[in-house]
Amino acid sequence: MAGILIQREKQVFRKGADKFDMSCEKNSTAGSVSQRACVFCGSRVVLYPIVDALHLIHGPIGCASYTWDIRGALSSGRQLHRMSFSTDLQEKDVVFGGEKRLYQSLIELIDKYKPKSAFVYATCIVGIIGDDVDAVCKRVSNEKGIPVFPVHSEGFKGTKKDGYKTACEALFKLVGTAETKDIGKFSINILGDFNIAGETWMIRDYYNRMGVEVVSTITGDGRTDDIRRAHGASLNVVQCSGSMMYLAKMMKEEYGIPFMRVSYFGIEDTSDALLKVAEFFKDAGITVKTKELIKEETDIYLPEIYKYRDNLKGKKTTVYVGGAFKAFSLIKALDVVGMSVAVVGSQTGNQDDYARLKKMCDEGTIILDDSNPVELANFSLEKKVDIFIGGVKERPMAYKLGIGFCDHNHHRKEALTGFKGMLNFVKEVHSSVMSPVWRFTNRK
Amino acid sequence: MNTTVTRNPCKLCSPLGASLVFKGIRGTIPLLHGSQGCATYIRRYFISHFREPVDIASSNFVETTSIFGGAKNLCEALENINEQYRPEIIGVATTCLSETIGDDVPLFLNNFLKKKGSETFPDIIFVSTPSYSGTHMDGFHSAVKSIVEYYSHLCESADSSFFGDRSEKSVAVFPNFVSPADIRHLKEIILDFGMKPVFVPDYSQTLDGVSWNKYEKIPEGGTSRENLMSLREASFLLELGNSLTGMDSAGKFLESKFGSKNYGLGLPIGIDLTDDFFNSLKIISGRKIPEKYIAQRGRLVDAYCDAHKYLFGKKAVVFGEEDMVVSIAQFLCEIGVIPVLCASGAKGSEMRKALQQLSQKYKNEIVIRTKADFVGIEEEAEILKPDFLIGNSKGYTLSRKLGIPLVRVGFPIHDRFGASRILHLCYKGTQELFDRIVNAIVAKKQSESEAGYTYM
Numbered sequence: 001m002a003g004i005l006i007q008r009e010k011q012v013f014r015k016g017a018d019k020f021d022m023s024c025e026k027n028s029t030a031g032s033v034s035q036r037a038c039v040f041c042g043s044r045v046v047l048y049p050i051v052d053a054l055h056l057i058h059g060p061i062g063c064a065s066y067t068w069d070i071r072g073a074l075s076s077g078r079q080l081h082r083m084s085f086s087t088d089l090q091e092k093d094v095v096f097g098g099e100k101r102l103y104q105s106l107i108e109l110i111d112k113y114k115p116k117s118a119f120v121y122a123t124c125i126v127g128i129i130g131d132d133v134d135a136v137c138k139r140v141s142n143e144k145g146i147p148v149f150p151v152h153s154e155g156f157k158g159t160k161k162d163g164y165k166t167a168c169e170a171l172f173k174l175v176g177t178a179e180t181k182d183i184g185k186f187s188i189n190i191l192g193d194f195n196i197a198g199e200t201w202m203i204r205d206y207y208n209r210m211g212v213e214v215v216s217t218i219t220g221d222g223r224t225d226d227i228r229r230a231h232g233a234s235l236n237v238v239q240c241s242g243s244m245m246y247l248a249k250m251m252k253e254e255y256g257i258p259f260m261r262v263s264y265f266g267i268e269d270t271s272d273a274l275l276k277v278a279e280f281f282k283d284a285g286i287t288v289k290t291k292e293l294i295k296e297e298t299d300i301y302l303p304e305i306y307k308y309r310d311n312l313k314g315k316k317t318t319v320y321v322g323g324a325f326k327a328f329s330l331i332k333a334l335d336v337v338g339m340s341v342a343v344v345g346s347q348t349g350n351q352d353d354y355a356r357l358k359k360m361c362d363e364g365t366i367i368l369d370d371s372n373p374v375e376l377a378n379f380s381l382e383k384k385v386d387i388f389i390g391g392v393k394e395r396p397m398a399y400k401l402g403i404g405f406c407d408h409n410h411h412r413k414e415a416l417t418g419f420k421g422m423l424n425f426v427k428e429v430h431s432s433v434m435s436p437v438w439r440f441t442n443r444k
Numbered sequence: 445m446n447t448t449v450t451r452n453p454c455k456l457c458s459p460l461g462a463s464l465v466f467k468g469i470r471g472t473i474p475l476l477h478g479s480q481g482c483a484t485y486i487r488r489y490f491i492s493h494f495r496e497p498v499d500i501a502s503s504n505f506v507e508t509t510s511i512f513g514g515a516k517n518l519c520e521a522l523e524n525i526n527e528q529y530r531p532e533i534i535g536v537a538t539t540c541l542s543e544t545i546g547d548d549v550p551l552f553l554n555n556f557l558k559k560k561g562s563e564t565f566p567d568i569i570f571v572s573t574p575s576y577s578g579t580h581m582d583g584f585h586s587a588v589k590s591i592v593e594y595y596s597h598l599c600e601s602a603d604s605s606f607f608g609d610r611s612e613k614s615v616a617v618f619p620n621f622v623s624p625a626d627i628r629h630l631k632e633i634i635l636d637f638g639m640k641p642v643f644v645p646d647y648s649q650t651l652d653g654v655s656w657n658k659y660e661k662i663p664e665g666g667t668s669r670e671n672l673m674s675l676r677e678a679s680f681l682l683e684l685g686n687s688l689t690g691m692d693s694a695g696k697f698l699e700s701k702f703g704s705k706n707y708g709l710g711l712p713i714g715i716d717l718t719d720d721f722f723n724s725l726k727i728i729s730g731r732k733i734p735e736k737y738i739a740q741r742g743r744l745v746d747a748y749c750d751a752h753k754y755l756f757g758k759k760a761v762v763f764g765e766e767d768m769v770v771s772i773a774q775f776l777c778e779i780g781v782i783p784v785l786c787a788s789g790a791k792g793s794e795m796r797k798a799l800q801q802l803s804q805k806y807k808n809e810i811v812i813r814t815k816a817d818f819v820g821i822e823e824e825a826e827i828l829k830p831d832f833l834i835g836n837s838k839g840y841t842l843s844r845k846l847g848i849p850l851v852r853v854g855f856p857i858h859d860r861f862g863a864s865r866i867l868h869l870c871y872k873g874t875q876e877l878f879d880r881i882v883n884a885i886v887a888k889k890q891s892e893s894e895a896g897y898t899y900m
Contacts, residue, residue: 005524028480030504030517031524038481060540060575061450061789062457066485068838083819088450091577094544105449124479124541125576128510155479156505156541373499374528377659393488397497400656442657 004375005029011369013354015361022354024369027159033372035320035393036347038155040123041067042163045410046243047119047151047170048081049073049194050222054115056085058102058133059123063155064088071410072196076221085109089125099131106140106148116224118148119170124155147224149173160322161242161348168246171218171227175251178225180232186281187213187233191248192240193264195220196410199417203264206274206418210290212281218244231255235280237262237273242323242348263325264417265425266333267298267305297419304423305336308430313338315433318380320371320390321408324349324357330389330408331360337426342383345371373397386433402441404432452818454763454838455789457575458583460486462537463500464621465587466569468645470666471532473525475501477518477549478539493856493863494624494651499661501525505541514542515552522556526566529661532669533567537587543574567669569594579790581765584621585691588644592694595672596701613729614640616678616704618694620685620711620767621855624652624864629872633722636736637729642671642678644694652864680728681706685767690794710798711767711869713877714775715744718870740871747875748779751882756780758885761825761842763787763816763835764854766795768868772834772853773799775874777806781881784809784828787816818842832884849884853877 004012010023028034040057044067047055057064064086075081087105089098106118118140122133133150141148149170153163188207193200200220207214215233216226236248236259248259260280262273271294278290317339321327324346331341344357345368357367366379377397380388388398391409398405406428408416416425459476463486466474476483483502490498503514503521518536525534538549553568571590573583615634619627627648634641649665681704683695689708699706707728712721718741722733758781762769766788773783786799792814803810811824822842825833833839834851837859843850857863867873886900 005528027506028504031501031521033499033501034480036480037484038479041481061453062575065453065456066489084452086450089576094576108447108449125544128544155481156510157507396491396495441655
């Protein structure tokens with residue numbers, strides 16, 4: 001295909017034609033219109049759903065404006081996470097430093113909103129102008145008696161993944177700061193679900209029905225006090241492993257809590273996830289209840305899902321996701337309704353992820369790392385896909401080309417998790433693929 | 445409450461404004477010199493409003509870039525953009541990061557072009573947009589000025605016979621940050637006056653385009669290089685937006701350099717401001733106002749009368765970009781609505797002056813807030829008890845809280861469909877705005893009435 005930058009040739013793989021030697025986990029090529037964001041974005045999205053925390057963005061205004069209430073992460077309590085706070089650094093702060101402004105801002109906000117904890121995101125220029133964010137956070141924490149964590153998320157210090165890591169480090173400091181004696185042995189933390197459209201609630205409900213205690217949800221509908229006692233759980237169940245594996249690993253090392261990677265996307269993966277957790281506890285009661293739950297839910301939703309199969313059978317998709325783990329689940333889930341994946345890629349996958357994708361895909365499938373609109377569009381056209389599954393940045397591109405679209409990212413307002421979520425997903429895919437409008441477009 | 449911290453910002457950063465302007469120049473790719481996130485966030489923000497693909501490249505700083513400077517990344521980015529997009533122009537805007545580390549971008553570009561040969565490489569237009577000073581509107585106006593300056597220098601060395609027929613009157617229009625529908629409407633009006641308009645910028649097609657056959661790396665449309673080079677030949681200059689009077693603007697630059705007269709007008713919203721606009725066009729063109737617009741004005745006056753009672757004494761909160769706020773406030777005053785609070789995140793010294801005059805003229809008490817944020821607006825609105833809000837979709841939180849309608853105008857509109865097609869300007873745009881305001885008030889009254897009447 002024309003239009004692939006030379007520097008990116010090894011980040012594009014065609015199964016069956018190319019030798020597999022995928023290059024990934026590198027910085028985006030300068031001048032390529034990457035779909036990635038930055039370190040700050042990674043930290044912000046991971047911590048965002050902690051609803052009783054103060055999230056203060058230290059830097060000039062842009063980073064705060066663009067991340068104000070943009071995600072569908074729901075709260076059952078306070079809505080503090082949906083506000084956007086910024087130190088809004090000005091030219092004189094850049095010259096003389098922004099520490100005073102940061103201190104004053106924190107004090108004002110804590111007095112006014114009484115948060116349970118605070119996260120201070122240091123954006124691009126903060127380190128360069130020499131602000132000692134750690135010292136300010138420490139001082140405020142001492143004065144106000146709540147934990148105040150610096151999150152060093154300068155945009156240029158790596159990729160979104162590094163932002164996840166920084167966020168996990170801040171969370172790790174919060175874990176272990178409260179009493180855990182009333183926590184039972186059949187207990188878990190739900191890691192890596194962000195309660196988009198209430199998804200964490202759905203998952204939590206499954207565990208409740210299984211007889212498993214959920215100590216904390218990190219970070220969907222997250223609470224400071226729950227995270228403080230997360231070290232009391234017997235198991236960390238990690239979804240979206242890209243963002244939360246760091247925390248799970250640190251907790252394993254420090255507190256000896258084992259972890260397992262799961263996905264709640266699709267009936268197969270959700271069932272596997274719940275069964276794996278049940279197996280872990282080796283408790284007859286839990287196992288029975290889990291099997292019952294899976295049967296009950298599958299009986300309700302699978303026949304509903306199958307109703308769409310005739311229309312969807314044989315349709316082709318492009319799947320472009322942040323973390324590659326999501327792509328595995330999507331491929332399996334699409335298969336349930338007879339759909340195949342012709343182009344698949346991720347922003348942040350690693351060698352193992354791409355090797356696994358290669359194994360899962362049909363001959364001729366195109367696999368992409370850190371792709372850009374030109375590639376995504378041209379490959380989707382070449383493969384004549386019917387629907388593009390991705391994030392909000394890819395939506396207009398798909399529509400422009402007369403291709404359907406399903407939002408699988410965190411801006412969406414539809415729950416796609418678990419058994420019911422699979423039905424929602426299939427319905428959404430169906431409503432785009434089967435729409436009568438495409439005949440007016442140029443796509444033949 | 446007077447705070448140090450900004451809570452729910454009522455402004456965006458300056459590279460966003462510059463990127464938008466570059467999207468309105470034919471064959472142009474914007475390149476932000478900084479971290480990857482800046483380009484991605486701004487793209488997402490535009491995409492959710494315009495519902496169009498918006499490609500903005502980044503020089504993608506890494507840790508070593510911020511230590512050793514961004515020259516290498518910038519050059520690599522320029523090469524790659526040229527390779528992948530084959531643009532006519534690359535619009536380079538800085539970010540807070542590249543400004544803070546002190547990158548001398550003009551020098552980098554000079555060296556780069558010396559090496560590459562400026563004859564064969566796309567034009568590179570540079571604008572400095574440090575996000576720690578000003579708002580997105582400052583970035584917007586700076587980019588417009590940079591483009592105009594660039595091509596006025598370039599055409600000094602060009603063959604002047606290129607500019608063709610000078611007998612046809614041409615107008616250079618600096619339309620401000622308005623919708624694609626607004627730009628199309630302004631264009632129609634100027635053509636109806638028998639003149640040739642050149643818009644800087646013109647994203648009426650690039651950000652509100654048709655369905656495609658293949659991926660258009662750079663969408664069709666935008667002001668062409670040729671037209672930019674003919675700006676100095678413009679018979680007149682027309683600059684919209686009150687804030688530009690206090691600024692070293694593109695219009696003033698061209699006027700001082702080439703002597704064409706610059707008309708600085710407020711955004712034409714409402715009858716008074718649109719009358720000013722049409723009267724200026726009448727003078728510029730030497731023609732009468734076309735019948736079609738006289739009829740539009742007539743219908744608007746008729747509608748004002750038909751609906752005046754629903755509006756009289758109603759209170760509104762207006763927020764958003766300073767020039768939009770000033771013109772909407774003036775429009776509200778002329779239909780009997782009191783703009784009790786007018787707010788913008790900008791420094792807005794011109795906005796303050798204009799609104800103070802307005803307040804005196806109509807003997808209305810107007811609270812003016814510059815450098816405002818949404819929490820501040822909310823706190824004052826709770827006391828002022830407005831009947832409706834008028835501004836961008838970020839006001840929805842407040843609208844929901846107070847249980848009053850939000851009439852969506854300007855940018856961003858992320859929670860409704862068709863933002864590109866909202867017409868704000870001139871008699872026709874005012875008519876649409878007027879109908880929406882009246883209906884918002886009537887609808888609220890209707891839905892709150894116990895009887896639920898089916899007529900008004």
